[in-house]
Amino acid sequence: MNGAGVGDSNQPQIRIRSLDKNSVDFVLSNTQLSVANSLRRTMIAEVPTMAIDLVQFMENTSVLADEFLAHRLGLVPLVSHNVDQFKYTRDCTCAEYCKDCSVEFTLHVKCTEPGTRAVYSSELISSNKDVVPVSDDESRGIILLKLRKGQEINLHCVAKKGVAKEHAKWSPCAAVGFEYDPHNNLRHLAYWYEKSIKEEWPLSKNAEEEKEADPDAPFDFKAEPTTFYFNVETVGSLDPQQVVLTATRVLQEKLVALQLALEEDQNPGAGTNMDDAEPWV
């Protein structure tokens, strides 16, 4: 660090409380609210994944309209562990889409038996073995539509890389739980109640981690939150730990872009050379 003062000694700490296939529960401490909130916002909206973006219908004699099905297909989560290998289509050199920026899927099902034929997301045939619809080993994925005898569906999809800022279908997170100050010691919340706050607002399990402030002590109006409870739940496209790690990287990339822009502003022409950029570690 070249300067004194800007929070030099900030050494955030992390404690993972539980980790499984689709969620990670962790405590982030020794940092500020704005940093914790930026991490939350980035995990929800700016971690890239793959999702179906274009659908071409060759045949659709099902009861569902084309655009209705296209929207559904867009929302199907795709395994995106290799999303880093893809370019954004807008950055790609190809005219429309190509294998460097997209994955193609086909779906062709006709119901020939009497009765109902359910079509599952696992029946989408991918052009890339690493990018396939999310499904557990024992399940067939998500039901996309149902066909009766004689009905047919034949379509072609293109999945692209994107972020949830553009459309929520690209979000790797189903939900991100975020809490701080479970006892409301900082009085950031004004609870509405009829008779008793304590009875009407039960404490979350995070309350066990912190002490309640002495009700007789004078209120510390300078106190700030430093401990944040996260519960990152994914849709299956990325591992939860991957979501957290990618979010920190995305934030750093944004900051690097700002740093380069500032350098460029001060001595035009020089900042474009990476060697001139100041190292940040």
Place this chain on the structure above:
Amino acid sequence: MNAPERHEMFTLPEGVRKIELLKDSKMANCIQFNIQREDHTIANILRYKLLQHPQVLFAAYRMPHPLEYYVELKVQTTSRTTPVDVMKEAIESLMLEYGNIRSAFDNELLRVDASGGDLGRRGAGFGAFGSLDPGNAEFGVAGDMGGRGPRNDDVDIDF
């Protein structure tokens, strides 16, 4: 029909500068940074970091309009430094902080993995970010998140 394309909120158009610096004619040592294609995520952390700096007298941001994808960040400092310099310090400090968060998280993953049992890991899908297995062959491939040990010098973003 007239709606702007959604990707316009994060792709910088050709010929537009990422940061525009405007001097404030009424306040000494004050600069307004107009940051293109960023939102509360970046502006709020910068504002917060700047306010912690002892030489900063004023730091605040606003998003003038939800369909104009930029933020205005105004910074005033004492005469001992300049708004641009404290801004650079704030950016560096934040980059370090996110690097620290990442290595702390990576270390926690190793600890959780070592403890095994209920906090078990998923077999597939760690590849792109380095496996939790120390000494895995994929360690250090492009896109590796770094942060494998108790060190902070491993921020290896490739541009």
